[in-house]
């Protein structure tokens with residue numbers, strides 16, 4: 245298995261002068277294709293910051309980030325957008341669905357930006373919604389869906405493009421424990437059956453149990469890195 | 478591909494906010510509507526004036542005593558005599574018609590009906606110069622004309638008012654203290670440029686009117702039709718020279734008559750309405766500009782309001798220029814839609830108002846196309862700034878936005 249993500253001494257600081265705050269203080273990390281990683285750590289330890297950098301939404305202040313061997317920190321805004329478009333699926337902390345838009349349209353959105361035809365978009369979106377157990381809910385708008393259903397639409401949107409890497413920032417943060425376990429099963433099967441590399445932030449230890457590897461952050465650094473299950477080679 | 482996607486997204490967004498979209502474009506609708514209506518009506522008015530002046534006759538020169546161009550001729554200036562008319566005929570070439578005229582308002586009576594009208598005395602050339610055609614009957618013969626017999630040709634209005642649907646031919650029409658025989662009726666021409674009904678007149682041989690109504694041999698007005706339009710200014714000059722000579726005006730003296738080209742009146746009048754049209758159009762364009770600013774305002778609000786949406790699009794992989802294009806297309810489509818609705822409303826309003834104002838309605842493709850393109854241009858102009866602002870957003874910041 246080859247390395248999908250490589251962090252070499254990644255730092256990230258916010259603000260200037262007195263107000264300067266270092267969110268990441270030299271992170272070294274290597275995540276291989278096919279892995280299922282849970283990221284844990286106290287609030288403010290730099291989990292979301294790392295996810296944003298991995299997700300090419302943000303750029304590091306220092307260090308090197310290689311995605312598939314490509315130096316992301318050297319890419320411009322548009323090149324990073326194209327990387328997101330073609331390789332990444334993002335499940336955001338607060339769903340982030342388009343309001344007053346149907347589930348189907350939400351899921352079709354990334355396919356639209358990929359330039360898929362209307363027919364392919366519709367099929368892929370329906371499939372993805374089916375996968376997250378929302379078959380038949382295609383034409384409901386976000387406002388007509390429960391929190392759990394919205395979270396599943398967000399996941400459907402992230403996987404409809406069959407991304408190489410799925411990033412999920414606290415995907416179960418707003419859900420009850422039963423819904424949370426359903427989501428975890430879903431991520432697990434995506435990882436197992438479709439070979440999608442999954443990187444997920446969570447606060448709950450029993451959610452982290454689903455992962456193959458758990459990385460603990462503290463004060464902008466990796467504190468602990470444990471492997472729960474071996475990667476199938 | 479990217480264009481169609483952006484178009485699709487923009488369309489969805491407009492449909493989702495139908496009421497707001499409509500309010501946004503209201504300014505453009507009103508602006509375009511006002512511009513087109515103003516210009517169309519103004520052009521109609523200009524056209525109406527041109528039509529009416531040309532219906533007076535073609536290549537016409539009016540010779541009147543006195544210096545003023547309009548108003549009753551003369552003041553103290555001497556009137557013309559028949560000898561002047563003869564001299565003009567003999568000494569100036571290229572004339573299609575020379576019609577000396579006198580008129581006088583009089584009440585005419587037929588049976589129990591009476592009607593106040595103007596009685597004009599002239600010769601056969603009067604009908605040539607004024608482009609008059611007969612509806613029925615005949616014109617006077619040269620003998621009747623020379624003898625000044627009391628025969629008359631009626632304008633269409635007189636026929637209608639005094640005889641209704643029956644034919645007046647051969648009837649006797651009483652004019653003041655004498656009666657004359659009706660020998661013909663003219664085809665109707667309608668209102669003239671100054672709001673006068675040209676068909677409201679009785680025409681008799683010049684001598685008859687001079688003798689019976691005026692008691693003098695004066696001629697108050699000579700109407701001259703020039704055969705070839707190119708010769709008008711030459712004829713005008715020759716007329717002036719000739720008449721100055723005949724009236725014995727020294728080199729330093731002002732003309733005590735005037736020679737007027739009806740085309741000049743037409744040009745002067747239509748020039749005025751054209752200036753007015755442009756002025757009104759310009760005022761209306763300001764409202765179009767205000768409409769454009771309205772679009773910019775709404776688009777800016779929309780960008781702020783939709784910051785999170787833009788963040789989502791960017792995070793999902795939308796390129797900067799795709800977001801830019803989406804917002805720009807949205808603005809342009811809104812503006813163009815406003816332009817289109819404005820054109821439709823303006824066309825309806827113009828047709829209606831043209832009818833009310835009795836001016837001809839002509840669909841002017843240039844001004845319609847121009848307004849449409851201009852409104853779309855306003856969309857680009859005022860949509861660009863908000864669109865650029867949307868596209869420049871930082872995805873993480875945008876996603877954080879509540």
Ligand SMILES: Nc1ncnc2c1ncn2[C@@H]1O[C@H](COP(=O)(O)OP(=O)(O)OP(=O)(O)O)[C@@H](O)[C@H]1O
Nearest residue numbers: 258259265267285286287288289290291292293294
């Ligand atoms: N845009 C920003 N400007 C300034 N400081 C920031 C910004 N984003 C993050 N930070 C700071 O960086 C630190 C790390 O933030 P981050 O969001 O990565 O934490 P986290 O581990 O995801 O926490 P949580 O579990 O609460 O989500 C925090 O102290 C936060 O205040």
Ligand SMILES: [Mg+2]
Nearest residue numbers: 291292293413
């Ligand atoms: Mg976080």
